[in-house]
Amino acid sequence: MEFGVFILAQQRGYQQTSRQVINNSVEQTVAAEQAGFHNAWYAEHHFNNYSLSPSPLMMVAHMAGRTRRIRLGTAVCILPLYQPARFLAEIGFADTVSDGRLDLGVGSGYQEFEFARFGVEIANSGAMYNEFLDILAKALNQKIFHHEGRFYNIPPSSIAVRCVQEPMPPLWITSGNPVALGRGVRENHNLFVTALLKGNEGIRELRERLLKVAVDNGKDLDRDVKFGFLRCAYASDNRAEIDAYLDCARYQRRISESLKFRRSQSEDGYMVKEVAGDTDPTFEELRKNLPVGSVNQVIDKMLEEISILRPKHIALQTQLGDFDQKTMLKQIELWGERIIPAIQKELGRNPSAAHALVA
Numbered sequence: 001m002e003f004g005v006f007i008l009a010q011q012r013g014y015q016q017t018s019r020q021v022i023n024n025s026v027e028q029t030v031a032a033e034q035a036g037f038h039n040a041w042y043a044e045h046h047f048n049n050y051s052l053s054p055s056p057l058m059m060v061a062h063m064a065g066r067t068r069r070i071r072l073g074t075a076v077c078i079l080p081l082y083q084p085a086r087f088l089a090e091i092g093f094a095d096t097v098s099d100g101r102l103d104l105g106v107g108s109g110y111q112e113f114e115f116a117r118f119g120v121e122i123a124n125s126g127a128m129y130n131e132f133l134d135i136l137a138k139a140l141n142q143k144i145f146h147h148e149g150r151f152y153n154i155p156p157s158s159i160a161v162r163c164v165q166e167p168m169p170p171l172w173i174t175s176g177n178p179v180a181l182g183r184g185v186r187e188n189h190n191l192f193v194t195a196l197l198k199g200n201e202g203i204r205e206l207r208e209r210l211l212k213v214a215v216d217n218g219k220d221l222d223r224d225v226k227f228g229f230l231r232c233a234y235a236s237d238n239r240a241e242i243d244a245y246l247d248c249a250r251y252q253r254r255i256s257e258s259l260k261f262r263r264s265q266s267e268d269g270y271m272v273k274e275v276a277g278d279t280d281p282t283f284e285e286l287r288k289n290l291p292v293g294s295v296n297q298v299i300d301k302m303l304e305e306i307s308i309l310r311p312k313h314i315a316l317q318t319q320l321g322d323f324d325q326k327t328m329l330k331q332i333e334l335w336g337e338r339i340i341p342a343i344q345k346e347l348g349r350n351p352s353a354a355h356a357l358v359a
Helices: 018-035 056-064 084-097 112-118 122-141 178-186 200-216 239-260 283-289 295-309 325-349 353-358
Strands: 002-007 039-042 071-078 102-107 145-148 153-157 171-174 190-194 227-231 313-319
Touching: 002 018, 002 071, 002 227, 002 325, 018 039, 018 056, 018 313, 018 325, 039 056, 039 102, 039 313, 056 071, 056 084, 071 171, 084 102, 084 122, 084 153, 102 122, 112 122, 122 145, 122 178, 171 178, 178 190, 178 200, 190 200, 200 295, 227 295, 239 283, 295 325, 313 325
Parallel strands: 002 039, 002 313, 039 071, 071 102, 102 171, 171 190, 190 227, 227 313
Antiparallel strands: 145 153
C-alpha cells in the first residue's frame, strides 16, 4: 500500500497571501518526503482561490530540486487547456529533472469558469481529452510522431527532452465518467478515484462502479488495475483541531460544487463565496464518514475502508482551506511515524484482512 499527500494549494481568504499558500505547499512536500510518503500530488486550477496551483508540472519541476526520493505527481493536468506540443516537451523536462519521479495524472476538467478564460468550449472537453491521449501515446512512445485530428494537428516532430522513465511516466486517469475510466483500464493506465466526503456506503458504491468498469473492459479489478483513492483523514485527540480540519474539508466541497454546477458567486471577481447548501454534511456526519479521531480510530477506519475498496494507493488531502500550517506539518509527521506503519504492518500480517473485515 502506497500513501501520498494531495496538495490543493487553496486560499480561503485574503488573510492568506498567494506566496504563503505556495510556500505551504512546498513545506508540506518536503515534510511528506521526510515522513516517508511515497507521492506528493499537485492540483491544477485557474483564476480563483479554489486552488493556486496553475501548473502542476512547474510544481513538480520545482520540487524535484527540493526532494530526492518522493514521487511527484500531477493531479491532474487538465488536457483541453494545454497546447500539446509544449505540454509534451514539459513532460520530458519534468521527468528528467526529477530523475524519473514523475507520475502524470490527467483529466478533462469540469470548471466552465476556467474553460471560458482559456477560450475553450467545455462541451468539447471530452473529445479534446481523448484526442490528446492519442497524441500522448504516439509522442512519448515514438521518436518521430505526427498527428492529424479534429482539434490538433502536429507535423512530423520529435520531443527533444525524452522521459527518463521509458517510454513514459505512469499515466493516472481521473474521471467520474465510466467511459473515460474504461479507456484507462483498457490501455493499462492507473486510475484516481474519490468518494468525496461519503462514508462506507459511498465507498462500496465506488467499488461497484469500478468493478463494472473493469469487467466491461475485460479486466480483473484487483489483479489488473492499479487505482488510487483520494481521501480526507485526520488524527488527533483534540476535537477542536479535528473540527477545524472538517470545516476546511466542507469548505472545499462547497466551493468545488459551486464551480462545477456553475453557481459560484464572487464579490470581487476573484474570491469565490462560500455558500452553505441543503446537502451539506454536518460535522457529526463527517466524523462518522471519514477517518478522523484518535490515532487508533483512524487506523481502524482506514483499514475498514481499504478492506471495502482495496486500492493500491491512498492520497491524503493535507492542504485544505486555511488549516493551520504548523499543525498540518505535525499531522504529516504523525502519519509517517505511527499511522502508515501500523496500517502497512496489519496489511502485511494479514493480506486477506480486507475480505475478513468486510465480511
